[in-house]
Amino acid sequence: MSLLDRKVSPNSLRVFESAARHLSFTAAARELRSTQSAISQQIRALEEQLGLRLFDRVYRGVRLTEPGQSLFASVREGFSLMEKTIEQLQQRHRNPRLNILTDFSLASYWLMPRLPAFRRDHPHIDVRIMTNQGGVDWRGQEADVAIAFCDARTLEDRPRLFHEDVFPVCSPGFLEMHGAIEDPTRLAELPLLTLTADQGQGWLDWPSYFERLAGMAYGESSELIFNNYTLLIQAAIAGQGVGLGWKGLVDDLIERDMLVGLSHLRVATSCGYGLIDVDPSDEAPAKRAFLDWVMANR
Known part of the structure; x- marks a missing residue:
C-alpha cells in the first residue's frame, strides 16, 4: 500500500522532519509556528497511519526509533531535493539558461567574437556553450539551439547561417617565402595543413577540394595533420x-x-552551417531571443 493510499500528507512529513531534526516537539513547534501538543498529535497520527513507532518519548525530549531513523533519512533527502529543484527553477526564471551546441571552429571564430553583443542586449540570459570537434548531433543533447555544419538536404527547411565557401589560407610570411600560389598544381606542391574527419564530418578536405576545383587527384605532399581546426x-x-x-x-x-x-x-558547395531549433515546441523567450539575434547578425 502506497503512502497516498494511507493518506500521509506532505505536511505530516514536514512536521516529522522538523521534530526528527531537532529531536524535540517543542523546537519543532517553534519552527513551524505551532504548539507542542499539536506537533505531538500530528506525530502520533502519522505513527498510527504508518503502523510504526517513529519516536521514543524520553526525559525532556524524544529519540528516533530505528524505523524513525530510516524514514528521517529518506524524508530529509526528499525535502532537500525538492528545495534544490525549486531553487533551480527560480534561478532559471530569474536568469534563464540558454544551451548552445556547436563545433569548436564555429564557436571560436564566429560565435565567441559576436557573443558579447548578444549578452549586452540580453544580460539576464545565462549562456552555456557546448562544443564538439566532430559533426554536431543535436538529438538527445541538453541543447536549446544548435549551430551545425549540415548537408543541403538538412538545410532545406532550416535557416542557413552561411554556405560552405572554401579557399586556401596561409600567413603573409609563408606567401612571401614561397611566392605566389596561382593555380592548383602549385598549391598541391606546398606543405598543406590537414583537418581529419574521423567522425564522418561532411566538410571539404584536400582530396575533395582539389577534385571540385580542378578535377585533379590530390597527390600527397608534406602535411601537418590536426583533429582540431583551431x-x-x-x-x-x-x-x-x-x-x-x-x-x-x-x-x-x-x-x-x-x-x-x-x-x-x-x-563553394551546397552545404553550410544551419541554425537548428532543437525543440520547436519549446517557446522559451531566451531561445527565441537568441534565434532572432543570430538571424539579424549573420
Missing part, C-alpha cells in the same frame, strides 16, 4: 603551411592581416 588555423598563422579556410570563420583573421585568403582558388 590548432590548424594557429599553425597557418605561424607560417607552417596552407590550410583550408571557411568564409564566415576566417574573415576576421584575413581583415587583421593574420592570414591571406587565396580567393581565386575558391570552392
Whole structure:
C-alpha cells in the first residue's frame, strides 16, 4: 500500500522532519509556528497511519526509533531535493539558461567574437556553450539551439547561417617565402595543413577540394595533420603551411592581416552551417531571443 493510499500528507512529513531534526516537539513547534501538543498529535497520527513507532518519548525530549531513523533519512533527502529543484527553477526564471551546441571552429571564430553583443542586449540570459570537434548531433543533447555544419538536404527547411565557401589560407610570411600560389598544381606542391574527419564530418578536405576545383587527384605532399581546426588555423598563422579556410570563420583573421585568403582558388558547395531549433515546441523567450539575434547578425 502506497503512502497516498494511507493518506500521509506532505505536511505530516514536514512536521516529522522538523521534530526528527531537532529531536524535540517543542523546537519543532517553534519552527513551524505551532504548539507542542499539536506537533505531538500530528506525530502520533502519522505513527498510527504508518503502523510504526517513529519516536521514543524520553526525559525532556524524544529519540528516533530505528524505523524513525530510516524514514528521517529518506524524508530529509526528499525535502532537500525538492528545495534544490525549486531553487533551480527560480534561478532559471530569474536568469534563464540558454544551451548552445556547436563545433569548436564555429564557436571560436564566429560565435565567441559576436557573443558579447548578444549578452549586452540580453544580460539576464545565462549562456552555456557546448562544443564538439566532430559533426554536431543535436538529438538527445541538453541543447536549446544548435549551430551545425549540415548537408543541403538538412538545410532545406532550416535557416542557413552561411554556405560552405572554401579557399586556401596561409600567413603573409609563408606567401612571401614561397611566392605566389596561382593555380592548383602549385598549391598541391606546398606543405598543406590537414583537418581529419574521423567522425564522418561532411566538410571539404584536400582530396575533395582539389577534385571540385580542378578535377585533379590530390597527390600527397608534406602535411601537418590536426583533429582540431583551431590548432590548424594557429599553425597557418605561424607560417607552417596552407590550410583550408571557411568564409564566415576566417574573415576576421584575413581583415587583421593574420592570414591571406587565396580567393581565386575558391570552392563553394551546397552545404553550410544551419541554425537548428532543437525543440520547436519549446517557446522559451531566451531561445527565441537568441534565434532572432543570430538571424539579424549573420
